[in-house]
Each structure stands twice: as structure tokens, then as C-alpha cells.
Amino acid sequence: MTSAIGTVTERHDAASDALWRQDTQALHAGYRGREQQRSAAVPIYQTSSFVFDSAQHGADLFGLVEEGEVYSRTANPTLAVLEQRVAALEGGVAALAVASGMAAIDVALATLASAGDHVVVASQLYGGTHNFIAHVLASRGVDSTVVDKNDFAALRQALGPRTRAVFVESVGNPSGGIADLARLADISHAAGVALVVDNTVASPLLLRPFDWGADIVVHSATKAIGGHGNALGGLIVDSGRFDWRAHAARYPQFSTPEPAYQGFVFTEKFPDRAYIARARAVLLRNCGAALAPHSAFLLLQGLETLALRQQRASSNTLAVIDFLQQHPEVERIHHAGLAGHADRGLAQRYLRGGLVPALLGFELRGGRPAARAFYDSLRLFLRLVNIGDSKSLAAIPAETTHSLLTDEALARSGIAPGLVRLSLGIEHPDDLLADLAQALAHAAAATPRQRLAA
Ligand SMILES: Cc1ncc(COP(=O)(O)O)c(C=O)c1O
Missing domain, CATH: 3.40.640.10 (Type I PLP-dependent aspartate aminotransferase-like (Major domain))
Structure with missing residues (x-):
């Protein structure tokens, strides 16, 4: 009792x-x-x-x-x-x-x-x-x-x-x-x-x-x-x-x-x-x-299924990072598991069981307009503000969850205006990668000037 x-x-x-x-x-x-x-x-x-x-x-x-x-x-x-x-x-x-x-x-x-x-x-x-x-x-x-x-x-x-x-x-x-x-x-x-x-x-x-x-x-x-x-x-x-x-x-x-x-x-x-x-x-x-x-x-x-969900979300995150790293429209990826990330040593020390956090941020070469075009083209990732779901989710923090922060506070928190946040769920990885590929293609087509300028 x-x-x-x-x-x-x-x-x-x-x-x-x-x-x-x-x-x-x-x-x-x-x-x-x-x-x-x-x-x-x-x-x-x-x-x-x-x-x-x-x-x-x-x-x-x-x-x-x-x-x-x-x-x-x-x-x-x-x-x-x-x-x-x-x-x-x-x-x-x-x-x-x-x-x-x-x-x-x-x-x-x-x-x-x-x-x-x-x-x-x-x-x-x-x-x-x-x-x-x-x-x-x-x-x-x-x-x-x-x-x-x-x-x-x-x-x-x-x-x-x-x-x-x-x-x-x-x-x-x-x-x-x-x-x-x-x-x-x-x-x-x-x-x-x-x-x-x-x-x-x-x-x-x-x-x-x-x-x-x-x-x-x-x-x-x-x-x-x-x-x-x-x-x-x-x-x-x-x-x-x-x-x-x-x-x-x-x-x-x-x-x-x-x-x-x-x-x-x-x-x-x-x-x-x-x-x-x-x-x-x-x-x-x-x-x-x-x-x-x-x-x-x-x-x-x-x-009850936390352990199984975390394993699949972790492997999906690694597959998405691998895909984004090779994509010409992607400027920068934020995830402590990446070689060269300032916190990689801390990630290796503190994270257990060979798992990585199922949350990552990335910036597009076309900046904020490209991020918006990418975001609006997503078909499988849900456009909403939440994380840690069994479904994969996407958000633009500077426009939503962190919109009340000043520019200085945003910079201190490492949030670029066009940062896209992905929370990886437990879908089949191939379907997630296909959705990202088509949304990135839309972003590239929608923002040619920004790409050339970059
Ligand atoms: C790290 C973190 N702490 C706390 C909260 C607040 O949780 P809740 O939305 O359940 O009030 C959130 C929500 O996004 C979060 O991401």
C-alpha cells in the first residue's frame, strides 16, 4: 500500500x-x-x-x-x-x-x-x-x-x-x-x-x-x-x-x-x-x-516496450544519419554520435548499450526556405512538436518549440533558424529514407537560388 x-x-x-x-x-x-x-x-x-x-x-x-x-x-x-x-x-x-x-x-x-x-x-x-x-x-x-x-x-x-x-x-x-x-x-x-x-x-x-x-x-x-x-x-x-x-x-x-x-x-x-x-x-x-x-x-x-523501441529507434537514427551525411542538400548534422561532434567523447562515455539518442537536427544548404520546403513535403514523418514517439516526427524548433527564445538564446542553445529536428520512431528504415529523399528533392527544386548561392 x-x-x-x-x-x-x-x-x-x-x-x-x-x-x-x-x-x-x-x-x-x-x-x-x-x-x-x-x-x-x-x-x-x-x-x-x-x-x-x-x-x-x-x-x-x-x-x-x-x-x-x-x-x-x-x-x-x-x-x-x-x-x-x-x-x-x-x-x-x-x-x-x-x-x-x-x-x-x-x-x-x-x-x-x-x-x-x-x-x-x-x-x-x-x-x-x-x-x-x-x-x-x-x-x-x-x-x-x-x-x-x-x-x-x-x-x-x-x-x-x-x-x-x-x-x-x-x-x-x-x-x-x-x-x-x-x-x-x-x-x-x-x-x-x-x-x-x-x-x-x-x-x-x-x-x-x-x-x-x-x-x-x-x-x-x-x-x-x-x-x-x-x-x-x-x-x-x-x-x-x-x-x-x-x-x-x-x-x-x-x-x-x-x-x-x-x-x-x-x-x-x-x-x-x-x-x-x-x-x-x-x-x-x-x-x-x-x-x-x-x-x-x-x-x-x-x-513495457521501451527497450525494444529504443533499439529500433537507435538503429533508424544511425541509418538516417548515414543517409543525410551523403546528401548534397544537407549542410550540417547535429548528433553527438557523429565523428567530429564536440560531445562525441561524452557520448561514448555516458551512453549505454551501444544505443544513440533517436533525436537529431540538420541544416539544409538552402537555409530556412529550404527547411520549410522540405518540411512541407514530408509524407511519412509527422509534422508536429513531440519527440520519443514510436512514429517518426519532424519539427522546426526556431519556429515552434523555441520560438520565444531571443536570437542570442537560440544561438547559445545551438539552434539555427533553419534547423530541422527529427525524432526517429520504429518504422522500417527504408520507408523513412524514401520519405527524406523525396522531401529533400522537393526542397532542392523549391530553392535553387539559395543552393547556387551556397
Ligand atoms: C527535454 C524535455 N523536458 C520536458 C518537456 C516537457 O514535457 P511535457 O510536454 O510532457 O510537459 C519536454 C517537452 O518537449 C522536453 O522535450
Whole structure:
């Protein structure tokens, strides 16, 4: 069962989940078919509330004297399976499921920082995250410093007594750059600050930030975890390793009585998972970005095939890179797996299982007009803003996901105006290459002047 604030005790043997390979965890962690009326599929608990046996039972559940769900804004058994499954895949102690990736980023950072505090963020960021930190967090009184992910001197300089988090994407969207997580963790920890990593693009199959010292991981489960473009969701995972007590001056919220939750001291009540318990009890419970049980079911269904999908998407990405590299209309390809890419060494160090991220950017010789002509001619790739789907997708970030960035911020994020982003799915590679070939031919025919000028 889970408690009112969802601290998971064992519905099953969680320790055995940790022994499985990730391929197996994606199918079985957090749930055994025998538990709920012998249902092999995880049941959807489509309920807002859970019934009390008596007045005393309700009081005990609220006071955490007894464990059990109360209300689905805070905890729900279908979500608990998703949480345990993703915690197992990431090698964390506990997770919290929320309504979207942006909600995960909001809750993750708001658990650490409030008015008067400061965060440091890497410049390679999803546009929505950039916007959230630059405008929404700022409007709540949390200011930020943006540093290049490889500028370690700038990071050291940016860390101060008010800093509550360093935030970075393990694999950048759309730049595809790889963060040197071990180094970032060392520098953050030397200053007593927690490292929060958005692991959406990589997924735990390609990279596990906790193996390199990260403290908190966030995901947009809308992407590779769900993998079928049919449900929004987000997850926050706690490594359980950051010593909040030792850093109580910087993070008093974990080791002093919490006024927003019955005066609980999280490090006393939940010593191994104080962070995620507070995220649930204070932020999710009071702000309400709860994931719907049906969405959790869809995300669990998609997650079952994560390992197979990542293998095929990875090999499709390599086939597309090979094709684009030889194409006369293509000016530049952005993918850390490429020889000559600045982050190739980091990709070789950090990416697991011989897999590459299924996300790449490329620029056409004809610039932005050619990119538009190419884009409008696609027949199989879907023109939309999402990534990590089993279907292949295309977007022009400067015109969509990152359109609110200034020219300077775009340049810092490595996004040229005509950059095309491809998210590779699991179709047959020959069909993907045929679609790219015909769209590139259309782009060449539509922009002859630009090509000659180039
Ligand atoms: C790296 C990354 N993080 C977070 C998000 C936000 O996720 P969601 O759309 O589920 O809110 C996205 C969305 O594209 C993303 O690409």
C-alpha cells in the first residue's frame, strides 16, 4: 500500500525489481499480476477518493498512523506502479508521477527553491523549460543564471549561498549535446547544491544520471517512456543520496517542521526519501498537478516496450544519419554520435548499450526556405512538436518549440533558424529514407537560388 503521501511500502518485493535487467523491469517492476484480483494488466483505479472504514480510520490515514490512499490528487495505486517502475529503471529509491513533464520540472524545482533563492541552468534546454525558468520561476522570486554546460568555471562562479539547484538536460533537446554529469555533480556537490537532471531525451535505457552522481531526475513521460504520443505525464525520481540534513542551512525545508504538512520533519519521517515525500505532500498535494489514472495506465503500457523501441529507434537514427551525411542538400548534422561532434567523447562515455539518442537536427544548404520546403513535403514523418514517439516526427524548433527564445538564446542553445529536428520512431528504415529523399528533392527544386548561392 501507499500512505496518504504515497510513501511506498512493498506491495511486492521491490528489492527483487532492482536485480532485474531494465528490459524486465519495464514489464514487471512495481506490480505482480497476482496482487489485484489476479489481473495480469495493471488495473486502472479510476477513482478520486478511497473509502474510510470509520472516523478513526480516516484520522489515522491523514495522520500517517496507518498507511493507505486517501485522495487521488496525492496518491493512487495505478500511479504507484508507474512510480515504482520508473524508480527501478533509474536506480532511484522512489518516484512521483505528475500531469506532464513541465509539471515535473515545476514540482522538482519548487521542492528545492522558493522566493529569494537561485538556480543555475545549462543553456542547452527544451524551450518550454527555458521559458518556465526565465519567466515563471523568476516571477515567483527565484532567479537563475544560465551557463554553458561545458563551462565549468562559469558554473563554479555562478554557485552561491542562495543557489538551490543545478538543472541540466542529460541529452539536450534539440541540440543533442551530452552533459558531463560526473563533473557537474562534483562541482554542484562541492558547493553543497543538488544536481537535477532532465533525462527525457536519453530515457533510463541510454543513460542513468544517478550512476554519475545526479541527485534528482525528471522526465517528460509524454516522450520515450509512454512512447505512443497518446498521454501526457511527468516523473520525478529521488536518488535518496543527497544528505539534506548535512545541508540543512541551505535546505531547511527537509529537516525542520513543515507547516504545510502537519509539522512533519521529512528527514525524520522519511529518512531515505525526504525529497520525494516533500514533493508529494507539499507541492503535488497543494498545487494539484495530478496525473490521471488512465494516463498512467497508457504510460505503463507504452513503457513495457521501451527497450525494444529504443533499439529500433537507435538503429533508424544511425541509418538516417548515414543517409543525410551523403546528401548534397544537407549542410550540417547535429548528433553527438557523429565523428567530429564536440560531445562525441561524452557520448561514448555516458551512453549505454551501444544505443544513440533517436533525436537529431540538420541544416539544409538552402537555409530556412529550404527547411520549410522540405518540411512541407514530408509524407511519412509527422509534422508536429513531440519527440520519443514510436512514429517518426519532424519539427522546426526556431519556429515552434523555441520560438520565444531571443536570437542570442537560440544561438547559445545551438539552434539555427533553419534547423530541422527529427525524432526517429520504429518504422522500417527504408520507408523513412524514401520519405527524406523525396522531401529533400522537393526542397532542392523549391530553392535553387539559395543552393547556387551556397
Ligand atoms: C527535454 C524535455 N523536458 C520536458 C518537456 C516537457 O514535457 P511535457 O510536454 O510532457 O510537459 C519536454 C517537452 O518537449 C522536453 O522535450
